[in-house]
Amino acid sequence: MNFSKLVAVLICAAAVSACTTTGETGNPTAATQTTGSSGNESSGNLPARPSILKVDSVDACKLLTADHMSQIGVEVATPRQMSLVDGQQSPGCRYTGTGGFGYTVGAVTHKGVSYWIEGDGNVESKVIKIADFGAVEITLKGTDNFDCSVSIDVADGQQLMVSYIPSTTTESQKGQSVLCGNAEKAAGFALATLKTLK
Secondary structure, X not given: OOHHHHHHHHHHHHHHHHOOOOOOOOOOOOEEEOXXXXXXXXXXXXXXOOOOOOOOOOOHHHOOOHHHXXXXXXXXXXXXXXXXXXXXXXXXXXXXXXXXXXXXXXXXXXXXXXXXXXXXXXXXXXXXXXXXXXXXXXXXXXXXXXXXXXXXXXXXXXXXXXXXXXXXXXXXXXXXXXXXXXXXXXXXXXHHHHHHOO
């Protein structure tokens, strides 16, 4: 990993308060760490992908349903173009709630999940599972309450990326595990909806 990956994670955080497009609303599963092997991408430690869920034409603002939005406490979905990986724009959606916290959901089609687990850099990457799909939990090194992103391995060269950005005023005391738990829950919802779209 290099400087561009640090920038990508910082932009993930900024995306919740700054990215742009129109939107609307996707069923969760717990994530657990795993070290299975994979026949996809070039990463040897991702679990095998159970199916291919391409995100080329997915509307990220339809990946969280009204029920999902209610469960994670957000009310507004706004479409945006976001710089999530390598500074390249990806279609996404910003979901916001009262109190300053929010989520972003992005459909990355130019780099797969292995981007986050190859090399070194300023981000911590941990292989997890979201439902039956391999994923990577991404946090900025040396921080404990900044944000958390989850990138799901949905297809070769593609990833569904979900980030949770806490409110600096109301959530400054929460630890990283809480923030990542929020990101994983929303990622489970988004993945469940994506499965129904194929």
